Amino acid sequence: xxxxxxxxxxxxxxxxxxxxxxxxxxxxxxxxxxxxxxxxxxxxxxxxxxxxxxxxxxxxxxxxxxxxxxxxxxxxxxxxxxxxxxxxxxxxxxxxxxxxxxxxxxxxxxxxxxxxxxxxxxxxxxxxxxxxxxxxxxxxxxxxxxxxxxxxxxxxxxxxxxxxxxxx
Numbered sequence: 001x002x003x004x005x006x007x008x009x010x011x012x013x014x015x016x017x018x019x020x021x022x023x024x025x026x027x028x029x030x031x032x033x034x035x036x037x038x039x040x041x042x043x044x045x046x047x048x049x050x051x052x053x054x055x056x057x058x059x060x061x062x063x064x065x066x067x068x069x070x071x072x073x074x075x076x077x078x079x080x081x082x083x084x085x086x087x088x089x090x091x092x093x094x095x096x097x098x099x100x101x102x103x104x105x106x107x108x109x110x111x112x113x114x115x116x117x118x119x120x121x122x123x124x125x126x127x128x129x130x131x132x133x134x135x136x137x138x139x140x141x142x143x144x145x146x147x148x149x150x151x152x153x154x155x156x157x158x159x160x161x162x163x164x165x166x167x168x
Contacts, residue, residue, distance in 0.1 A: 018039065131145045
């Protein structure tokens with residue numbers, strides 16, 4: 001069993017990854033930040049329910065996903081909330097301006113994909129999860145994960161190739 005301080009330290013180390021995942025869900029920097037903050041608060045309140053035999057990142061991703069589902073349901077009742085596009089978020093800033101611009105453009109293209117394609121793509125490509133882990137996390141079959149990632153990559157290649165004037 002971990003101590004509360006060990007739990008907090010491990011959770012703090014996950015913050016950049018949690019934000020990236022929240023950004024794929026919320027598609028807005030401020031909303032992603034709120035989502036991560038709410039998830040951390042919930043995790044700290046229920047840290048004793050965490051099973052140390054399981055990876056903390058999976059547990060945190062599930063909390064974020066569940067909080068986002070609740071938020072979507074709330075928004076359906078409220079209607080009319082504005083959102084900031086994900087490409088305006090700054091978490092992929094680098095020292096090189098060209099790299100920063102390219103990263104922003106790719107992030108914008110990924111955020112323009114339908115959510116069912118961008119989530120598995122980000123979890124596998126950016127976070128390094130296996131297809132099976134993404135399947136468990138998103139509660140969809142492994143074949144569906146593979147299919148969605150294939151479709152997402154194909155769409156990105158098509159969009160990026162079209163912009164570069166490359167025949168795909």
